[in-house]
Amino acid sequence: MHSYPYSRAATPAALAEDGRQRRASLLRLAFVALVAAATIAATGLAARSARADQTLLNVSYDPTRELYQAYNELFARHWKEVKGEDVTLQASHGGSGAQARSVIDGLEADVVTLALAADITAIADKTGKLPADWQARLPHNSSPYTSTIVFLVRKGNPKGVKDWGDLVKPGVEVITPNPKTSGGARWNYLAAWAWAEDQYKGDDAKVRDYIKTLLTHVPVLDSGARGATTTFVQRGLGDVLLAWENEAFLAINELGPDQFEIVVPSISILAEPPVAVVDANAKAHGTEELAKTYLDYLYSPEAQKLIAKNYYRPVDPAAADPEDLKRFPALKLVTIDKDFGGWVKAQKEHFADGGSFDQLYQPK
């Protein structure tokens, strides 16, 4: 192939050699520059993480993005007034189950604000970073706001969906996320279950049959509630989105009331998304007081007002703007504790490996 010319006395060859050396030194320069860039990047990073600023990480579930963006502003002002200190509030969002998994795997959340109690209990069980009785530490089952599950349909409700029974009509496609990873999906599932229990007077075989049929109407299971919403509103898949009430309102607000409308079913479930300090993490970061105040302040009148404005049902309606409250229809709500024996039992029966979801869901 290319044999190296051993005799290079000729001028062009010497010139070439010259250029070769120049390029070699250029190359060396580039090489050194690359290594230097890496070093600078690494040290710059070390300097950044050494900054002593009070920082709080809130690991939350999918649809709370807008709520906590607004609440963080409110809380930062509050903290500044009370303590005179600035605070950096960080947030991470995703499917509730997936987020819990991340915290279990080492994501150092100071507080968790997840979609349902079972996910926080899982963190307590697997890591011991918060006590087993965490849910008794704050009022209202540690849930400063509640919500419920409603249907979001396309404008004019072309498929005539009025209640849970209509979801299994031929040709109706239902969008709901995956109950294994999403908290909202578990509320959806239990709400459907509650309706079927009521409809079939507790006939277990018929209830299971309904859920099984319902799951065959689901073309895709997204991992989180927000993913399911984008599937429905952006990608235009499906006829009905089973959604958090707040998520449905937000979608209409963001994308225009001329495209979607909300259908309130005859029965739904009282969804209580709880909050908790992850004690061991907060202790390690020295943010125990900050974390506790962050959650306590959620129950304050100012925060409750903000919560209602962001389409969540406040636990203290007196503090909310009556205009905001008018948006929430009254409907028959079952509860997780009374009707499903609490999250520990419901999680085991329905969503754990081999639970009812595994038995009834058959991927196409």
Place this chain on the structure above:
Amino acid sequence: MIDTLAHASLPPPPKPHELATARAVTRAATGEAPAIRLLLIAAAILFLTLFLFAPLALVFTEALRQGVVKFIGALTQKEALAAIRLTLITAGISVPLNLAFGLAAAWAIARFRFPGKSLLLTLIDLPFSVSPVISGLVFVLIFGAQSLIGPWLSAHGIKIVFALPGIVLATIFVTLPFVARELIPLMQEQGADQEEAALSLGASGWQTFWHVTLPNVRWGVLYGVLLCNARAMGEFGAVSVISGHVRGLTNTIPLHVEVLYNEYAFSAAFAMASLLALLALVTLALKTFLEWRFAGELANGLRH
């Protein structure tokens, strides 16, 4: 995208003695009926338009839909800047490391015979064949709080997963083959003649490396680095698993695009996406420029 295109436009270097035959074959191939030629060209153009030009154009039109001011506003937002910085830091660490590794690995494989050589070759290809999501997950399982060494790491305040080290690790893993894969065939083909000559003429090992080995493979190196960098900045799956999605802290540009999209901030999402698209275009332009500028040198068999 870059990957396919770049490879498509870069056939393996023809060996000089094969060139004549190749030319003859080409001439025979163009003897097709004009209608068929036209059909094939039309199909190629249609394909490119559908899968390359249209998405690219869409990214930029969506990004600029609400005007240039909004576009710049979206890019200079605090969280956007943090994502850009994190992406640059990640690429800044993983690309040089992979360059060093790629050079060393290619040199070892092309110049020496040792037991386990083919195993090493296979291992270098592993990141290409493993789904990126699995790559990320593997690091969570190795370094996560529930892993064997997790408790020790957290007791010593060492953060790997859901922090920069994890993101860099995952990125290094998925971009590992790029430089090595570019260099191995090139160095194998060049052979060790020139290096042996340099050594026999009294050059030291480093001198040989700087003056002979590196200049000979510089195009391959550059090309590998370009691809490696593009992938390092654009990687989504592996990084998504290991990042923890903390806004303004562990979200890279691709992750931030998803966050924005999920928050109905479509123009902002596309503005960030256009940065990545721009990176792809710059990478291609750079590669084309280098090929054009140094066409003479490339033609003498070093072409890659």
